[in-house]
Amino acid sequence: MSTIRIPPVLRENTDGRRTVDVTGATVSAALDDLFAQHPALRDRVTTDGKLSEFINVYVNDRDVRYRDGLDTTVGADDTIILLPAMAGGSR
Protein backbone atom coordinates (compact mmCIF):
# COMPACT_ATOMS: atom_id res chain seq x y z
CA MET A 1 0.00 0.00 0.00
CA SER A 2 1.47 3.34 -1.02
CA THR A 3 0.12 6.83 -0.44
CA ILE A 4 -0.84 9.52 -2.91
CA ARG A 5 -0.76 13.15 -1.78
CA ILE A 6 -3.67 15.06 -3.21
CA PRO A 7 -2.94 18.72 -4.03
CA PRO A 8 -5.36 21.27 -2.56
CA VAL A 9 -7.04 22.08 -5.89
CA LEU A 10 -8.06 18.45 -6.32
CA ARG A 11 -9.34 17.76 -2.83
CA GLU A 12 -12.91 18.55 -3.75
CA ASN A 13 -12.72 15.35 -5.81
CA THR A 14 -11.49 13.27 -2.89
CA ASP A 15 -14.08 14.38 -0.32
CA GLY A 16 -11.51 16.76 1.11
CA ARG A 17 -8.95 14.05 1.79
CA ARG A 18 -5.33 15.09 1.57
CA THR A 19 -3.97 11.58 1.08
CA VAL A 20 -5.37 8.44 -0.49
CA ASP A 21 -3.92 4.97 0.06
CA VAL A 22 -3.56 2.95 -3.14
CA THR A 23 -2.20 -0.35 -4.40
CA GLY A 24 -0.20 -0.78 -7.59
CA ALA A 25 3.42 -1.54 -8.43
CA THR A 26 3.85 1.40 -10.81
CA VAL A 27 2.74 5.04 -10.85
CA SER A 28 0.30 4.16 -13.59
CA ALA A 29 -1.27 1.31 -11.59
CA ALA A 30 -1.38 3.45 -8.47
CA LEU A 31 -3.19 6.22 -10.37
CA ASP A 32 -5.67 3.69 -11.77
CA ASP A 33 -6.48 2.65 -8.24
CA LEU A 34 -6.84 6.32 -7.23
CA PHE A 35 -9.25 6.94 -10.12
CA ALA A 36 -11.22 3.80 -9.21
CA GLN A 37 -11.67 5.17 -5.68
CA HIS A 38 -12.39 8.75 -6.80
CA PRO A 39 -13.72 8.61 -10.38
CA ALA A 40 -14.19 12.38 -10.74
CA LEU A 41 -10.43 12.86 -10.50
CA ARG A 42 -9.73 11.07 -13.76
CA ASP A 43 -11.12 13.79 -15.99
CA ARG A 44 -9.43 16.55 -14.05
CA VAL A 45 -5.89 15.25 -14.40
CA THR A 46 -5.88 13.16 -17.58
CA THR A 47 -6.32 14.08 -21.23
CA ASP A 48 -7.02 11.31 -23.79
CA GLY A 49 -6.10 8.73 -21.17
CA LYS A 50 -2.73 10.35 -20.43
CA LEU A 51 -1.74 12.29 -17.33
CA SER A 52 -1.87 16.00 -18.13
CA GLU A 53 1.41 17.78 -18.68
CA PHE A 54 0.74 20.48 -16.12
CA ILE A 55 0.77 17.99 -13.26
CA ASN A 56 4.16 17.02 -11.91
CA VAL A 57 4.36 13.55 -10.37
CA TYR A 58 6.95 12.67 -7.78
CA VAL A 59 7.70 9.35 -6.15
CA ASN A 60 9.01 10.45 -2.79
CA ASP A 61 11.15 13.44 -3.77
CA ARG A 62 11.93 12.35 -7.35
CA ASP A 63 10.18 13.68 -10.44
CA VAL A 64 9.07 10.69 -12.56
CA ARG A 65 9.91 12.69 -15.70
CA TYR A 66 13.54 11.91 -14.85
CA ARG A 67 12.83 8.27 -14.03
CA ASP A 68 10.52 5.98 -15.98
CA GLY A 69 7.51 8.24 -16.23
CA LEU A 70 4.27 6.49 -15.39
CA ASP A 71 6.11 3.15 -15.45
CA THR A 72 8.23 4.22 -12.48
CA THR A 73 7.98 1.55 -9.84
CA VAL A 74 6.32 2.31 -6.53
CA GLY A 75 7.22 0.52 -3.32
CA ALA A 76 4.90 -0.20 -0.45
CA ASP A 77 6.11 2.67 1.73
CA ASP A 78 6.51 5.18 -1.08
CA THR A 79 4.60 8.43 -1.33
CA ILE A 80 3.37 9.70 -4.67
CA ILE A 81 2.96 13.46 -4.87
CA LEU A 82 0.73 15.06 -7.50
CA LEU A 83 1.71 18.66 -7.95
CA PRO A 84 0.10 21.13 -10.31
CA ALA A 85 1.58 24.64 -10.37
CA MET A 86 0.04 27.16 -7.96
CA ALA A 87 -0.29 30.77 -9.01
CA GLY A 88 -1.55 32.61 -5.96
CA GLY A 89 0.57 35.19 -4.24
CA SER A 90 -0.18 38.83 -4.36
CA ARG A 91 -3.87 39.59 -4.41
Add this chain to the structure above:
Amino acid sequence: MTFREVNATEAVALAADGHRVIDVREQNEWDAGHVVGATLLPLADVAQRIAEVAPDKDAPLLLHCAVGGRSGRAAAWLSQMGYTNVVSMKAPIGDWKTAGGAWNEPQEPLLTPAQQRRYARQTLIPEIGQEGQRKLLDAKVLLIGAGALGSPSALYLSASGVGTIGLVDDDLVEESNLQRQVLHGADRLGMRKVDSGELTIRGLNPETVVVKHAERLDAGNVERLISGYDVIVDGTDNFDTRYVLNDAAVKLRKPVVHGSIYRWDGQITTFVPFEGPCYRCMYPTQPPDELAPACSVAGVLGVLPGVIGLLQSNEVFKLILGAGDTLAGRLLMFDAMGTSFDEVRIWRDPACPTCGEGSPYHEDPT
Protein backbone atom coordinates in the same frame (compact mmCIF):
# COMPACT_ATOMS: atom_id res chain seq x y z
CA MET B 1 67.84 37.13 27.89
CA THR B 2 67.16 40.75 27.00
CA PHE B 3 65.62 42.58 24.08
CA ARG B 4 66.87 45.39 21.91
CA GLU B 5 65.41 48.84 21.39
CA VAL B 6 65.77 50.53 18.02
CA ASN B 7 64.85 53.83 16.40
CA ALA B 8 62.38 54.13 13.55
CA THR B 9 64.93 53.99 10.73
CA GLU B 10 66.42 50.78 12.11
CA ALA B 11 62.91 49.40 12.66
CA VAL B 12 61.93 50.00 9.04
CA ALA B 13 65.10 48.22 7.92
CA LEU B 14 64.47 45.26 10.26
CA ALA B 15 60.91 44.91 8.99
CA ALA B 16 62.18 44.92 5.43
CA ASP B 17 64.69 42.28 6.49
CA GLY B 18 62.01 39.86 7.68
CA HIS B 19 61.17 40.86 11.25
CA ARG B 20 57.57 40.10 12.00
CA VAL B 21 55.85 43.37 13.03
CA ILE B 22 53.55 43.15 16.06
CA ASP B 23 51.44 46.16 17.01
CA VAL B 24 50.63 46.10 20.73
CA ARG B 25 48.27 49.11 20.65
CA GLU B 26 44.47 48.96 20.99
CA GLN B 27 41.94 48.21 18.24
CA ASN B 28 40.83 51.85 17.95
CA GLU B 29 44.44 53.00 17.48
CA TRP B 30 44.92 50.29 14.86
CA ASP B 31 41.77 51.40 13.07
CA ALA B 32 43.18 54.92 12.79
CA GLY B 33 46.08 53.56 10.70
CA HIS B 34 48.69 50.84 11.07
CA VAL B 35 51.89 49.32 9.71
CA VAL B 36 51.35 47.32 6.53
CA GLY B 37 51.60 43.60 7.25
CA ALA B 38 51.58 44.07 11.04
CA THR B 39 49.62 41.87 13.43
CA LEU B 40 47.46 43.52 16.08
CA LEU B 41 48.11 42.11 19.56
CA PRO B 42 47.02 44.57 22.26
CA LEU B 43 49.30 44.64 25.29
CA ALA B 44 46.65 43.14 27.55
CA ASP B 45 46.38 40.11 25.26
CA VAL B 46 50.09 39.47 24.78
CA ALA B 47 50.55 36.86 27.50
CA GLN B 48 47.48 34.94 26.46
CA ARG B 49 47.84 35.01 22.69
CA ILE B 50 51.54 35.25 21.86
CA ALA B 51 51.95 31.48 21.51
CA GLU B 52 49.25 31.46 18.85
CA VAL B 53 50.56 34.59 17.07
CA ALA B 54 54.26 33.63 17.22
CA PRO B 55 54.71 29.95 18.05
CA ASP B 56 58.42 30.00 17.14
CA LYS B 57 60.35 31.58 20.04
CA ASP B 58 63.39 32.15 17.86
CA ALA B 59 61.52 34.04 15.13
CA PRO B 60 62.59 37.70 14.71
CA LEU B 61 59.87 39.96 16.14
CA LEU B 62 59.57 43.74 15.92
CA LEU B 63 57.19 45.20 18.49
CA HIS B 64 55.83 48.71 18.37
CA CYS B 65 53.16 50.87 19.98
CA ALA B 66 52.52 54.62 19.86
CA VAL B 67 55.82 55.78 21.37
CA GLY B 68 57.70 52.72 22.64
CA GLY B 69 56.46 52.31 26.23
CA ARG B 70 53.99 49.49 25.83
CA SER B 71 56.11 47.70 23.25
CA GLY B 72 59.06 47.88 25.65
CA ARG B 73 57.04 46.17 28.38
CA ALA B 74 55.74 43.55 25.98
CA ALA B 75 59.26 42.90 24.71
CA ALA B 76 60.52 42.45 28.27
CA TRP B 77 57.83 39.87 29.01
CA LEU B 78 58.51 37.99 25.80
CA SER B 79 62.21 37.84 26.63
CA GLN B 80 61.35 36.40 30.04
CA MET B 81 59.11 33.87 28.32
CA GLY B 82 62.04 32.69 26.27
CA TYR B 83 61.69 34.62 23.04
CA THR B 84 65.24 35.11 21.76
CA ASN B 85 64.96 37.66 18.96
CA VAL B 86 62.71 40.50 20.14
CA VAL B 87 63.13 44.14 19.16
CA SER B 88 61.05 47.09 20.37
CA MET B 89 60.79 50.31 18.42
CA LYS B 90 61.39 53.19 20.87
CA ALA B 91 60.05 56.08 18.81
CA PRO B 92 56.79 57.82 18.03
CA ILE B 93 54.86 55.88 15.43
CA GLY B 94 54.88 59.01 13.24
CA ASP B 95 58.64 58.48 12.83
CA TRP B 96 57.94 55.12 11.19
CA LYS B 97 56.11 56.92 8.41
CA THR B 98 58.79 59.62 8.15
CA ALA B 99 61.41 56.90 7.84
CA GLY B 100 59.56 55.51 4.83
CA GLY B 101 57.85 52.58 6.55
CA ALA B 102 54.77 51.18 4.78
CA TRP B 103 51.57 52.43 6.39
CA ASN B 104 47.88 51.61 5.93
CA GLU B 105 45.74 54.71 6.18
CA PRO B 106 42.47 54.22 8.10
CA GLN B 107 39.72 52.46 6.18
CA GLU B 108 36.25 53.89 5.90
CA PRO B 109 34.31 52.00 8.56
CA LEU B 110 31.91 49.46 7.02
CA LEU B 111 29.05 50.65 9.20
CA THR B 112 28.25 53.98 10.78
CA PRO B 113 27.90 54.01 14.59
CA ALA B 114 24.11 54.18 14.15
CA GLN B 115 24.16 51.17 11.85
CA GLN B 116 26.39 49.29 14.27
CA ARG B 117 23.81 49.88 16.99
CA ARG B 118 20.76 49.08 14.86
CA TYR B 119 22.12 45.85 13.43
CA ALA B 120 24.10 44.73 16.48
CA ARG B 121 22.16 41.46 16.98
CA GLN B 122 22.77 40.55 13.37
CA THR B 123 26.43 41.50 13.07
CA LEU B 124 27.13 39.25 16.07
CA ILE B 125 26.35 36.25 13.86
CA PRO B 126 29.67 34.97 12.49
CA GLU B 127 28.28 34.36 8.97
CA ILE B 128 27.08 37.97 8.79
CA GLY B 129 29.34 40.30 10.76
CA GLN B 130 29.90 43.88 9.64
CA GLU B 131 30.89 42.75 6.16
CA GLY B 132 27.68 40.82 5.67
CA GLN B 133 25.65 43.71 7.00
CA ARG B 134 27.42 45.98 4.50
CA LYS B 135 26.39 43.57 1.72
CA LEU B 136 22.79 43.74 2.89
CA LEU B 137 22.88 47.54 3.02
CA ASP B 138 24.30 47.67 -0.50
CA ALA B 139 21.78 45.13 -1.86
CA LYS B 140 18.81 45.97 -4.06
CA VAL B 141 15.84 43.63 -3.83
CA LEU B 142 12.77 43.86 -6.05
CA LEU B 143 9.43 42.62 -4.73
CA ILE B 144 6.98 41.72 -7.48
CA GLY B 145 3.72 42.41 -5.71
CA ALA B 146 3.33 44.50 -2.54
CA GLY B 147 0.50 42.27 -1.38
CA ALA B 148 0.31 39.07 0.60
CA LEU B 149 3.74 37.58 -0.09
CA GLY B 150 5.43 40.94 -0.60
CA SER B 151 4.34 42.26 2.80
CA PRO B 152 6.42 40.09 5.12
CA SER B 153 9.42 40.38 2.81
CA ALA B 154 9.15 44.16 2.72
CA LEU B 155 8.87 44.38 6.50
CA TYR B 156 11.69 42.06 7.45
CA LEU B 157 14.10 42.86 4.63
CA SER B 158 13.81 46.54 5.44
CA ALA B 159 13.99 46.04 9.21
CA SER B 160 17.13 43.96 8.92
CA GLY B 161 18.90 46.40 6.67
CA VAL B 162 18.49 45.50 3.01
CA GLY B 163 19.35 48.92 1.62
CA THR B 164 17.06 49.25 -1.39
CA ILE B 165 13.64 47.71 -1.80
CA GLY B 166 11.70 48.07 -5.04
CA LEU B 167 7.95 47.54 -5.00
CA VAL B 168 6.12 46.58 -8.20
CA ASP B 169 2.35 46.85 -7.78
CA ASP B 170 -0.38 48.87 -9.47
CA ASP B 171 -3.14 47.95 -7.00
CA LEU B 172 -4.89 50.07 -4.41
CA VAL B 173 -5.34 48.90 -0.82
CA GLU B 174 -8.72 47.21 -0.37
CA GLU B 175 -10.46 46.08 2.79
CA SER B 176 -10.21 42.39 1.84
CA ASN B 177 -6.40 42.74 1.63
CA LEU B 178 -5.93 43.59 5.29
CA GLN B 179 -6.43 40.06 6.63
CA ARG B 180 -2.99 39.11 5.31
CA GLN B 181 -1.28 42.08 3.64
CA VAL B 182 0.36 43.43 6.79
CA LEU B 183 2.29 46.11 4.94
CA HIS B 184 -0.97 48.04 4.75
CA GLY B 185 -3.51 49.13 7.34
CA ALA B 186 -7.10 50.18 7.84
CA ASP B 187 -6.12 53.85 7.49
CA ARG B 188 -4.75 53.23 4.00
CA LEU B 189 -7.84 52.06 2.13
CA GLY B 190 -7.80 53.35 -1.45
CA MET B 191 -4.14 54.32 -1.27
CA ARG B 192 -1.74 52.91 -3.86
CA LYS B 193 -0.03 49.86 -2.37
CA VAL B 194 3.40 51.22 -3.33
CA ASP B 195 2.69 54.43 -1.39
CA SER B 196 1.31 52.58 1.62
CA GLY B 197 4.26 50.21 1.49
CA GLU B 198 6.69 53.10 1.41
CA LEU B 199 5.05 54.69 4.47
CA THR B 200 5.28 51.47 6.47
CA ILE B 201 8.87 50.79 5.47
CA ARG B 202 9.89 54.38 6.29
CA GLY B 203 8.43 53.94 9.76
CA LEU B 204 10.34 50.72 10.32
CA ASN B 205 13.65 51.85 8.91
CA PRO B 206 14.07 55.40 7.60
CA GLU B 207 17.37 54.36 6.02
CA THR B 208 15.75 51.98 3.53
CA VAL B 209 15.54 53.36 0.00
CA VAL B 210 12.09 52.52 -1.39
CA VAL B 211 11.68 52.54 -5.17
CA LYS B 212 8.05 52.61 -6.26
CA HIS B 213 7.01 50.99 -9.52
CA ALA B 214 3.25 51.52 -9.70
CA GLU B 215 2.78 49.32 -12.72
CA ARG B 216 1.92 45.77 -13.60
CA LEU B 217 4.82 43.62 -14.67
CA ASP B 218 4.48 42.46 -18.28
CA ALA B 219 6.62 41.45 -21.23
CA GLY B 220 7.03 45.10 -22.21
CA ASN B 221 8.46 46.43 -18.93
CA VAL B 222 9.95 43.38 -17.22
CA GLU B 223 13.56 43.87 -18.28
CA ARG B 224 13.54 47.56 -17.34
CA LEU B 225 11.99 46.71 -13.97
CA ILE B 226 14.36 43.93 -12.92
CA SER B 227 17.65 45.03 -14.50
CA GLY B 228 18.78 47.27 -11.63
CA TYR B 229 18.20 44.72 -8.86
CA ASP B 230 20.27 41.92 -7.33
CA VAL B 231 17.47 39.57 -6.26
CA ILE B 232 13.84 39.31 -7.36
CA VAL B 233 11.12 38.09 -5.00
CA ASP B 234 8.21 36.67 -6.97
CA GLY B 235 4.89 36.94 -5.21
CA THR B 236 2.70 37.47 -8.24
CA ASP B 237 -0.80 36.13 -8.63
CA ASN B 238 -0.94 34.64 -12.11
CA PHE B 239 0.95 32.29 -14.39
CA ASP B 240 1.45 34.70 -17.29
CA THR B 241 3.44 37.06 -15.08
CA ARG B 242 5.45 34.22 -13.59
CA TYR B 243 6.54 32.94 -16.99
CA VAL B 244 7.32 36.46 -18.26
CA LEU B 245 9.40 37.13 -15.15
CA ASN B 246 11.14 33.77 -15.39
CA ASP B 247 12.28 34.26 -18.97
CA ALA B 248 13.57 37.79 -18.39
CA ALA B 249 15.32 36.77 -15.16
CA VAL B 250 17.12 33.91 -16.89
CA LYS B 251 18.14 36.25 -19.71
CA LEU B 252 19.48 38.89 -17.29
CA ARG B 253 20.91 36.35 -14.80
CA LYS B 254 18.78 37.49 -11.87
CA PRO B 255 17.99 35.01 -9.10
CA VAL B 256 14.28 34.73 -8.39
CA VAL B 257 12.84 33.58 -5.08
CA HIS B 258 9.52 32.01 -5.90
CA GLY B 259 6.56 31.69 -3.57
CA SER B 260 2.96 30.73 -4.12
CA ILE B 261 0.03 30.18 -1.82
CA TYR B 262 -3.39 28.58 -1.93
CA ARG B 263 -5.78 28.21 1.01
CA TRP B 264 -3.68 26.18 3.50
CA ASP B 265 -0.78 25.32 1.20
CA GLY B 266 2.35 27.12 0.15
CA GLN B 267 5.28 26.43 -2.15
CA ILE B 268 8.67 28.05 -2.28
CA THR B 269 11.88 27.60 -4.24
CA THR B 270 14.80 29.63 -5.56
CA PHE B 271 15.72 29.87 -9.22
CA VAL B 272 19.35 30.70 -9.95
CA PRO B 273 19.73 31.05 -13.75
CA PHE B 274 21.93 28.42 -15.40
CA GLU B 275 22.98 27.06 -12.02
CA GLY B 276 19.70 25.45 -11.03
CA PRO B 277 16.37 24.84 -12.72
CA CYS B 278 14.06 27.67 -13.76
CA TYR B 279 10.29 27.97 -13.46
CA ARG B 280 9.78 26.47 -16.92
CA CYS B 281 11.98 23.49 -16.01
CA MET B 282 9.68 22.83 -13.08
CA TYR B 283 6.35 23.60 -14.74
CA PRO B 284 6.71 23.44 -18.56
CA THR B 285 2.97 23.84 -19.02
CA GLN B 286 0.57 26.01 -17.08
CA PRO B 287 -2.60 24.44 -15.77
CA PRO B 288 -6.03 25.52 -16.96
CA ASP B 289 -7.67 28.27 -14.92
CA GLU B 290 -10.01 25.95 -13.01
CA LEU B 291 -7.01 24.10 -11.57
CA ALA B 292 -5.22 27.30 -10.63
CA PRO B 293 -7.67 29.73 -9.07
CA ALA B 294 -6.30 32.95 -7.62
CA CYS B 295 -6.55 33.72 -3.90
CA SER B 296 -9.39 36.14 -4.70
CA VAL B 297 -11.43 33.14 -5.85
CA ALA B 298 -10.15 30.29 -3.71
CA GLY B 299 -9.29 32.04 -0.47
CA VAL B 300 -6.10 31.99 1.53
CA LEU B 301 -5.24 31.58 5.20
CA GLY B 302 -4.08 34.89 6.70
CA VAL B 303 -0.85 33.58 8.23
CA LEU B 304 0.14 31.50 5.20
CA PRO B 305 1.76 34.34 3.22
CA GLY B 306 3.55 35.26 6.44
CA VAL B 307 5.17 31.84 6.63
CA ILE B 308 5.95 31.58 2.93
CA GLY B 309 6.97 35.23 2.55
CA LEU B 310 9.48 34.99 5.38
CA LEU B 311 10.92 31.79 3.96
CA GLN B 312 11.41 33.81 0.77
CA SER B 313 13.16 36.56 2.77
CA ASN B 314 15.41 33.92 4.28
CA GLU B 315 16.42 32.87 0.77
CA VAL B 316 17.09 36.51 -0.15
CA PHE B 317 19.43 36.84 2.82
CA LYS B 318 21.48 33.84 1.80
CA LEU B 319 21.66 34.94 -1.83
CA ILE B 320 22.97 38.35 -0.76
CA LEU B 321 25.39 36.99 1.85
CA GLY B 322 26.57 34.10 -0.29
CA ALA B 323 26.19 31.87 2.77
CA GLY B 324 24.31 28.68 3.51
CA ASP B 325 22.28 26.48 1.18
CA THR B 326 19.42 27.99 -0.80
CA LEU B 327 16.39 26.14 -2.15
CA ALA B 328 17.87 26.09 -5.66
CA GLY B 329 16.89 22.68 -7.07
CA ARG B 330 14.41 22.00 -4.26
CA LEU B 331 10.74 22.83 -3.96
CA LEU B 332 9.64 23.21 -0.36
CA MET B 333 5.95 22.69 0.33
CA PHE B 334 4.21 23.82 3.50
CA ASP B 335 0.91 22.34 4.62
CA ALA B 336 -0.55 24.64 7.24
CA MET B 337 -3.39 22.23 8.00
CA GLY B 338 -1.01 19.44 8.99
CA THR B 339 1.83 21.79 10.00
CA SER B 340 4.25 19.84 7.86
CA PHE B 341 6.93 20.55 5.32
CA ASP B 342 7.72 18.38 2.32
CA GLU B 343 10.44 18.75 -0.21
CA VAL B 344 10.88 17.47 -3.76
CA ARG B 345 13.86 17.83 -6.02
CA ILE B 346 13.57 19.82 -9.19
CA TRP B 347 15.99 19.44 -12.06
CA ARG B 348 17.25 21.58 -14.88
CA ASP B 349 15.50 20.30 -17.97
CA PRO B 350 17.93 20.04 -20.91
CA ALA B 351 14.91 20.59 -23.16
CA CYS B 352 13.78 23.74 -21.31
CA PRO B 353 13.14 26.44 -23.91
CA THR B 354 14.34 29.13 -21.49
CA CYS B 355 17.46 27.69 -19.86
CA GLY B 356 18.05 24.36 -21.63
CA GLU B 357 20.45 23.41 -24.40
CA GLY B 358 18.51 25.40 -26.98
CA SER B 359 18.24 28.50 -24.77
CA PRO B 360 18.65 31.82 -26.60
CA TYR B 361 20.17 33.28 -23.42
CA HIS B 362 23.38 31.32 -23.04
CA GLU B 363 25.39 34.40 -23.94
CA ASP B 364 25.99 36.32 -20.69
CA PRO B 365 24.48 39.82 -21.15
CA THR B 366 27.28 41.38 -19.12
